[in-house]
Amino acid sequence: MKIATTLALLLACATLAHAELPSATDAAVANALHSGKPTVIDLGARTCIPCKKMAPILENLAAEYRGKAAVLFIDVNANQAAADKFRVQMIPTQIFFDKNGKEIKRHIGFMEKTEIVRDLKAAGLK
Secondary structure, eight states, X not given: OHHHHHHHHHHHHHHHHTOOXXXXXXXXXXXXXXXXXXXXXXXXXXXXXXXXXHHHHHHHHHHHTTTTOEEEEEETTTOHHHHHHTTOOXXXXXXXXXXXXXXXXXXXXXXXXXXXXXXXXXXXXX
């Protein structure tokens, strides 16, 4: 019985450790773009290998820059309309917006944390 309880606890901890940013709603995107803060939106899919590699980076950045910048993820498999709206051709695609909600940069493919921070700073992150 103790083994089953221990295994259940380990499984729960492992699940929490690998939590991913929820897919942003249209309202969350609109709020971020009108927040007066720089924003990065990562458009990808939960099944995409480079997207999976970016998930912990995005989670970390979302926590680190909470209140200073918006870091959002949109699962294009669940929200094809967003993929169309942002003209996504390949995933992952990261789109950076300045504090006025104006697109200033677009990148396709995996992005390291340092590159994302650099581009958020170019978008106005302080």
